[in-house]
Amino acid sequence: MSIEPARRVRRSPEAxxxxxLQSAERLLLERGPQGLKLVxxxxxxGVSHATVLHHFGSIDGVxxxxxxxxxxxxxxxxxxxxxxxxxxxxxxxxGQVLFDAFExxxxxxxxxxxxxxxxxxxxxxxxxxxxxxxSGPMAQKGVDxxxxxxxxxxxxxxxxxxxxxxxxLAELVGRPPETTREAALAFLKTGLAAAIKA
Amino acid sequence: MSIEPARRVRRSPEAxxxxxLQSAERLLLERGPQGLKLVxxxxxxGVSHATVLHHFGSIDGVxxxxxxxxxxxxxxxxxxxxxxxxxxxxxxxxGQVLFDAFExxxxxxxxxxxxxxxxxxxxxxxxxxxxxxxSGPMAQKGVDxxxxxxxxxxxxxxxxxxxxxxxxLAELVGRPPETTREAALAFLKTGLAAAIKA
DNA sequence: GGCTCTATTGACATTTTTGTTGGTAACTCT
DNA sequence: AGAGTTACCAACAAAAATGTCAATAGAGCC
Numbered sequence: 001m002s003i004e005p006a007r008r009v010r011r012s013p014e015a016x017x018x019x020x021l022q023s024a025e026r027l028l029l030e031r032g033p034q035g036l037k038l039v040x041x042x043x044x045x046g047v048s049h050a051t052v053l054h055h056f057g058s059i060d061g062v063x064x065x066x067x068x069x070x071x072x073x074x075x076x077x078x079x080x081x082x083x084x085x086x087x088x089x090x091x092x093x094x095g096q097v098l099f100d101a102f103e104x105x106x107x108x109x110x111x112x113x114x115x116x117x118x119x120x121x122x123x124x125x126x127x128x129x130x131x132x133x134x135s136g137p138m139a140q141k142g143v144d145x146x147x148x149x150x151x152x153x154x155x156x157x158x159x160x161x162x163x164x165x166x167x168x169l170a171e172l173v174g175r176p177p178e179t180t181r182e183a184a185l186a187f188l189k190t191g192l193a194a195a196i197k198a
Numbered sequence: 199m200s201i202e203p204a205r206r207v208r209r210s211p212e213a214x215x216x217x218x219l220q221s222a223e224r225l226l227l228e229r230g231p232q233g234l235k236l237v238x239x240x241x242x243x244g245v246s247h248a249t250v251l252h253h254f255g256s257i258d259g260v261x262x263x264x265x266x267x268x269x270x271x272x273x274x275x276x277x278x279x280x281x282x283x284x285x286x287x288x289x290x291x292x293g294q295v296l297f298d299a300f301e302x303x304x305x306x307x308x309x310x311x312x313x314x315x316x317x318x319x320x321x322x323x324x325x326x327x328x329x330x331x332x333s334g335p336m337a338q339k340g341v342d343x344x345x346x347x348x349x350x351x352x353x354x355x356x357x358x359x360x361x362x363x364x365x366x367l368a369e370l371v372g373r374p375p376e377t378t379r380e381a382a383l384a385f386l387k388t389g390l391a392a393a394i395k396a
Numbered sequence: 397g398g399c400t401c402t403a404t405t406g407a408c409a410t411t412t413t414t415g416t417t418g419g420t421a422a423c424t425c426t
Numbered sequence: 427a428g429a430g431t432t433a434c435c436a437a438c439a440a441a442a443a444t445g446t447c448a449a450t451a452g453a454g455c456c
Contacts, residue, residue, distance in 0.1 A: 009422090016434090034232065049414085116311065151381075153368060157382055191388070214404090402452095407447090420433105422431105422432090
């Protein structure tokens, strides 16, 4: 009985990178930054660690690529907030989408990771996204840019905080995990409404 | 010329631990979770890495101790918010202190780190702090506990977000770094006032 | 001074993590 | 089918990080 040499899977370079990055993302999200080891990433992707190096050059390569990919996701999801419904619904909608973006798929955790790692430089994407929102939906409503910017800063920060610690915070004080999110959403909504009409 | 055996510093166990933890904290804050290596911590503290092991048993021991110490700091700082001035000033004061707690000394970064590492269990301290605020200053104002809790959840989340990404976010859109904090503070203040009197 | 206690350390040992190399196998194109 | 390209992997090598141990040296006490 000879040992089967285990059939190889051969992917396109893009597919291979994609596959590996998914594994990395999963690891980062559930094990934290410390758990981003070369071999584990490889295992999760079902390839040898040499393959990971072949595609990304080094562990830092993986990190960098992962950061970029996740930022892209995040920004895309936030920008999906632009649906031209009636103002009222849109107000709510912005909050919803923003919160979703930071909560789902570990958006907040990514941002936190970036911040902790000091990887904040490469965030040009984010700047552009913000600019887009300011000149888009906000200006449409007649909010002056100065104030619009401030509101965005607050909203994003809040979303960040909620996405990152909202659930455990709520559980910590003995409430269902979504409590924080709901409360924050309501708070944000009324606050925004007040600030805009003022 | 013989080699001097380098004079040793001998500390009390408590002082030694304290010294080491400070180095660890500094490292965590400026290099991120990945930078929390045994030798670096030792170097920063001016001792050999064997000494670190002697006092904490292992790297995990250091991490755990650090987490506890920082949480303690954070909670203490937040609880310092209890000054019985006039309601108006106190409203502002709560926000100030809360924001300070999360911004200074890397409170937010600590929380983020804990969250990313999944170390959220040992946060009993936090629960107690929250309980204290709810039954203390809030009840004093006649806010019902349900609503008070919600407000706290929101306020803490916001402080968290601002403390973590506030500065870089502001810079990202070309404003001075304190912009986020100020905007958030104003937002929080009016929001709180509205919510409480309602 | 001599004694005890233990914080401290250098040198060694082990484990973990990362990176390298040469060859193999999957796929495409002719 | 044959040849060329390259994604892939096992084995090896190197480096980094963590952990052990026996010996040393401060500091308090007699």
